[in-house]
Amino acid sequence: MIPIAKPMLGKEEIDAVTEVLSSGMIAQGPKVEEFELAFSEYTGCEYAAAVNSGTAALHIALLAHGIGKGDEVITSPFSFIATANSILYTGAKPVFADIESDTYNIDPEKIQEKITPKTRAIMPVHLYGHPADMKAIMEIADDSKLIVIEDACQSHGAECLAKRVGSFGTGAFSFYPTKNMTTSEGGMLTTDKKEIAEKAKMIRAHGSKIRYLHEMLGFNLRMTDIAAAIGLVQLGRLDGFTATRQKNAEILSAGLKGISDIVPPVIKADCTHVFHQYTVRAEKRDQLAAFLKEKEIGTGVHYPISIHKQPVYRELGYEDSLPVSEKAAEEVLSLPVHPALSRTDLQEIVEATKEFYAKD
Numbered sequence: 001m002i003p004i005a006k007p008m009l010g011k012e013e014i015d016a017v018t019e020v021l022s023s024g025m026i027a028q029g030p031k032v033e034e035f036e037l038a039f040s041e042y043t044g045c046e047y048a049a050a051v052n053s054g055t056a057a058l059h060i061a062l063l064a065h066g067i068g069k070g071d072e073v074i075t076s077p078f079s080f081i082a083t084a085n086s087i088l089y090t091g092a093k094p095v096f097a098d099i100e101s102d103t104y105n106i107d108p109e110k111i112q113e114k115i116t117p118k119t120r121a122i123m124p125v126h127l128y129g130h131p132a133d134m135k136a137i138m139e140i141a142d143d144s145k146l147i148v149i150e151d152a153c154q155s156h157g158a159e160c161l162a163k164r165v166g167s168f169g170t171g172a173f174s175f176y177p178t179k180n181m182t183t184s185e186g187g188m189l190t191t192d193k194k195e196i197a198e199k200a201k202m203i204r205a206h207g208s209k210i211r212y213l214h215e216m217l218g219f220n221l222r223m224t225d226i227a228a229a230i231g232l233v234q235l236g237r238l239d240g241f242t243a244t245r246q247k248n249a250e251i252l253s254a255g256l257k258g259i260s261d262i263v264p265p266v267i268k269a270d271c272t273h274v275f276h277q278y279t280v281r282a283e284k285r286d287q288l289a290a291f292l293k294e295k296e297i298g299t300g301v302h303y304p305i306s307i308h309k310q311p312v313y314r315e316l317g318y319e320d321s322l323p324v325s326e327k328a329a330e331e332v333l334s335l336p337v338h339p340a341l342s343r344t345d346l347q348e349i350v351e352a353t354k355e356f357y358a359k360d
């Protein structure tokens, strides 16, 4: 079976974990601090705060900006559910703006239509590793005095206008095993604002800066030194992983060219795409996925249901009509693109897809 995702873990990661375990310092410690510094430098931000998931990074980013009950946050309906859920956790209301049909990212024109006096923030998602239209989004945010929190959980190192994602507003990254780099579970908040970084670090540790003095309500959302040690190694390998993902995507796009049912991923001007997923659009999506499964090729649907259509959101009264997102949910299919694929794997994916379309 060719899997849809596979973490790249080797001797360096194992040695790094062993070193931490041998030290006896296994909770948050010096490795976390070292990882924060390295990650903030990589992203081009002044500060970073490591946490135990991407979801925690999103949640803390909202709290650190003081977003809560009575506030509205405009976000994408076409994402992993954690994006919108992080807004619900704070008591604020997620407001969905429809997406662009080519990048699957939030459409700046649709954001404009959703702004009300209650709007406090915009939370774009850089889906599949392709940056959202940050030029337009930052302009809207400037004009309407809105906070920008970027869900960069799928886009480590991706650039828009030669600037890395997560450095436009407050960034949130995930290091889940399927992401472009991993720490097992883990996440990171990035920011240029000292007060946001300080608040984030307090919120992740029960609202405390000085031991047993609790200035605000916080949680336990800390990263361990075990996870940070893995993260430091993975960060050093990230550019190599990304280059392989980009090369794999090129091979897939070249191989699939000419199949009229398949719309390959686009890369917009002024953007780099780090191919967390290689996602095509196909009307025969479900049949193609079933055929590839028979050929032992794993695929994924990211995502089969728009967030506003999920039962948990229907129950909250969401009845939006967001046709671009709903259509994408019916047609997208992710093919394997991860750096563990061999040339032969890529050829098999292309040949099997061609075979499927040749038979009808």
Ligand SMILES: *Cc1c(COP(=O)(O)O)cnc(C)c1O
Pocket (backbone or CB within 6 Å): 052, 053, 054, 055, 056, 079, 080, 082, 083, 125, 151, 153, 154, 173, 174, 175, 176, 186, 187
């Ligand atoms: C993975 C992901 C998250 C959540 O990250 P976790 O580390 O799993 O909590 C949030 N948003 C998007 C777009 C993601 O892909």
